Amino acid sequence: MIIILPLLFLDFISYAIFHQAIIFSLLDYIIAKAILSDTAMNGTLYAALMAFLLFDFVLYERFGLGLLLIAPLLIIIVKCKRTLLHASPILLIFCLAGYFLAENLVIYPNVLHLQSNILMTALKFFVNLGLGYTMLLRMQGNRSLAITARGRKVWTPNRMDASRGA
Numbered sequence: 001m002i003i004i005l006p007l008l009f010l011d012f013i014s015y016a017i018f019h020q021a022i023i024f025s026l027l028d029y030i031i032a033k034a035i036l037s038d039t040a041m042n043g044t045l046y047a048a049l050m051a052f053l054l055f056d057f058v059l060y061e062r063f064g065l066g067l068l069l070i071a072p073l074l075i076i077i078v079k080c081k082r083t084l085l086h087a088s089p090i091l092l093i094f095c096l097a098g099y100f101l102a103e104n105l106v107i108y109p110n111v112l113h114l115q116s117n118i119l120m121t122a123l124k125f126f127v128n129l130g131l132g133y134t135m136l137l138r139m140q141g142n143r144s145l146a147i148t149a150r151g152r153k154v155w156t157p158n159r160m161d162a163s164r165g166a
Helices: 004-018 025-036 043-060 065-080 088-111 118-140 143-149 159-164
Strands: none
Touching: 004 025, 004 043, 025 043, 025 065, 025 088, 025 118, 043 065, 065 088, 088 118
């Protein structure tokens, strides 16, 4: 929960510097958290969604517009995460590509009446892909260390021989 405020701050700072939203770190966090969480939704994911909707409101001056794009992504993640369990980077790529293409092809021309720029969409995709992949790796961590920290016992064919050194 503590990580959400720095990510929101990063999104606002990048928007202020570039005068356009290029870094969507909250979107990357939501996708990575949804891919790696055991339950469908939890409190941290709800807080990240609210922070993303706040940033989206500042960006487009319409509250809930990002929910039109992120709700189908969360449904796709919940349905596909069991089949693509070990291919979570592929699911991240599909979700980010789907989000930015839908934003570029549906939201900009039809809802906001803005021209879409495919080069800016590609830049957003690759920047957020690198950031999202880093978050995904950071959230996964090194799972093998958790097993050895619990004191896992190793099976030997004959414990008596192994303890005597024979």
